[in-house]
Amino acid sequence: MADRMAFLTTARAERERRDAQERLGDWREVYRPGALLPVVGGQAGRCMDCGLPFCHSACPLGNLVPEWNRLVADADWRAAAARLLATNNFPEFTGRLCPAPCESACVLAIDGAAVTIKNVELAITDRAWEQGWDLPQPPERADGRRVAVVGSGPAGLAAAQQLTRAGYATTVYERADRPGGLLRYGIPPFRLEKHRLDRRLDQMRAEGTAFRTGVCVGRDVAAGELRAGCDALVVAVGAAACRELPVPGRGLSGVHQAIDYLTWANRVDEGDLAAPPVSAEGRHVVIVGGGDTAADCLGTALRQGAASVTQLDINPRPPAGRAPGQPWPVHPKVYRETTSHEESGAAEAGPRVFAATTVGFEPGPDGRLAAVGFAEAEPADRSPRAGTERSIPAELALLALGFTGPEPDQGLITQLGLATGPDGALARDDGFATDAPGVFVAGDAGRGQSLIVWAIAEGRAAAAAVDRYLRGDTELPAPIGASARALTL
Numbered sequence: 001m002a003d004r005m006a007f008l009t010t011a012r013a014e015r016e017r018r019d020a021q022e023r024l025g026d027w028r029e030v031y032r033p034g035a036l037l038p039v040v041g042g043q044a045g046r047c048m049d050c051g052l053p054f055c056h057s058a059c060p061l062g063n064l065v066p067e068w069n070r071l072v073a074d075a076d077w078r079a080a081a082a083r084l085l086a087t088n089n090f091p092e093f094t095g096r097l098c099p100a101p102c103e104s105a106c107v108l109a110i111d112g113a114a115v116t117i118k119n120v121e122l123a124i125t126d127r128a129w130e131q132g133w134d135l136p137q138p139p140e141r142a143d144g145r146r147v148a149v150v151g152s153g154p155a156g157l158a159a160a161q162q163l164t165r166a167g168y169a170t171t172v173y174e175r176a177d178r179p180g181g182l183l184r185y186g187i188p189p190f191r192l193e194k195h196r197l198d199r200r201l202d203q204m205r206a207e208g209t210a211f212r213t214g215v216c217v218g219r220d221v222a223a224g225e226l227r228a229g230c231d232a233l234v235v236a237v238g239a240a241a242c243r244e245l246p247v248p249g250r251g252l253s254g255v256h257q258a259i260d261y262l263t264w265a266n267r268v269d270e271g272d273l274a275a276p277p278v279s280a281e282g283r284h285v286v287i288v289g290g291g292d293t294a295a296d297c298l299g300t301a302l303r304q305g306a307a308s309v310t311q312l313d314i315n316p317r318p319p320a321g322r323a324p325g326q327p328w329p330v331h332p333k334v335y336r337e338t339t340s341h342e343e344s345g346a347a348e349a350g351p352r353v354f355a356a357t358t359v360g361f362e363p364g365p366d367g368r369l370a371a372v373g374f375a376e377a378e379p380a381d382r383s384p385r386a387g388t389e390r391s392i393p394a395e396l397a398l399l400a401l402g403f404t405g406p407e408p409d410q411g412l413i414t415q416l417g418l419a420t421g422p423d424g425a426l427a428r429d430d431g432f433a434t435d436a437p438g439v440f441v442a443g444d445a446g447r448g449q450s451l452i453v454w455a456i457a458e459g460r461a462a463a464a465a466v467d468r469y470l471r472g473d474t475e476l477p478a479p480i481g482a483s484a485r486a487l488t489l
């Protein structure tokens, strides 16, 4: 039995990363392989097994954190894997990529360092795969009814896996040539190596989920026809409409949306392209934006050999600790350095400029982008402060300004008669149902740009809603109810 007072004697220890310079020479994940297991038992032992585990309620999936922390501390890895997989279809993705609201809400974080919940999760899932404990779970009985899922990001995949396991003949339709959504073509391989996604897809195929890739529903297949040919339909098409920056020079050659740039780099990694059509190699690069997508552009540009990379973030630099309005257990907006920022420091690549609003893209004599103009942003309305304008040389500018909702022109929305909310997201009720009978919405398509953990949670909840619609009742777990759905992160 592990020491239950270990939080008093054991300091929080993070997962070891490879040297930043070494990382820049390849596209493999940034963490040192095998460096996690030796420390994680002791880290899990720091968990106090709280009577009211705030970590559990802060997780959109309702992960059973204290349970698997205790099992890992007691070295019962197999039982820990079973508890983890009971609430999360894809812990190998969240264990690597989640911002971990559970850690912000950990009781130890009130006045100290949270349990390294995410690392424990990752150690459990990697071990479960290694030991063959995360096996395909084909249904015991086929239901005979058919469900179509449109979109194969984490929301569509989670919904499909739950529905297949419940006995429905489930087909996932994906317009791209490979399934995975943003896990495949958005997030770079240095944060998620794609063999991990392929392994999960193989498991889903072995369970009976069918995939039809290269099919854009609404264009290649009429959405009404698809709905008529199945018993229920889940729309999980993401929120791929990019936010624009309507400033002078936006149309110049050399200014690109970040997601296009990241997709090209991922296609090189997949072996589809010998070289990206747009590369940062030898160029001065400006990234406009301050979130995950911007950080992924930074890591990608550095690996491509950019001459310099400057990041312009319109928001002021966040405080180092919790602001008074964001007390524990809220997931706070604090200054964070991603692994890409760590690499940027090591490569002396360029500054990260806060409270900077981009005012225009300037052409050179050849008509291509030569500089990016920006100014200090007024705190009140983020407008440019007069007299602070300056420009920096750039041959490549990447717009990482977030997403506004599902793309408007794909046909699917109008063909199914789906309504959109004022924010552009697809309207659904608290049970994930739309006004079209038997049509449900999950993930970023309904919630707006969000997180993988929310996409998985919504996929699971939408699957439970489909099961209830078709059978009148469900035993599938639905992590998110009406009230929780309103929470945002």
Ligand SMILES: Cc1cc2nc3c(=O)[nH]c(=O)nc-3n(C[C@H](O)[C@H](O)[C@H](O)COP(=O)(O)OP(=O)(O)OC[C@H]3O[C@@H](n4cnc5c(N)ncnc54)[C@H](O)[C@@H]3O)c2cc1C
Pocket (backbone or CB within 6 Å): 097, 098, 099, 150, 151, 152, 153, 154, 155, 156, 157, 173, 174, 175, 176, 180, 181, 182, 183, 186, 187, 215, 216, 217, 218, 236, 237, 238, 239, 240, 259, 262, 292, 293, 296, 410, 412, 442, 443, 444, 445, 449, 450, 451, 452, 453, 455
């Ligand atoms: C660069 C980047 C980095 C990110 N990093 C993180 C991170 O570190 N951690 C985190 O938690 N979140 C991160 N996110 C957010 C996260 O990836 C998304 O919230 C999540 O992928 C949403 O899942 P989804 O299934 O709703 O949609 P998506 O992953 O967008 O998948 C939607 C799928 O639907 C398909 N589709 C669309 N229309 C049709 C159609 N008509 N017919 C057929 N298929 C269609 C699309 O091709 C796509 O494959 C990141 C996002 C980006 C862009």
Ligand code: SF4
Pocket (backbone or CB within 6 Å): 046, 047, 048, 049, 050, 053, 054, 055, 056, 065, 066, 069, 105, 106, 107, 108, 115, 117
């Ligand atoms: S809040 Fe922290 S200490 Fe308490 S059960 Fe959760 S992980 Fe353990």
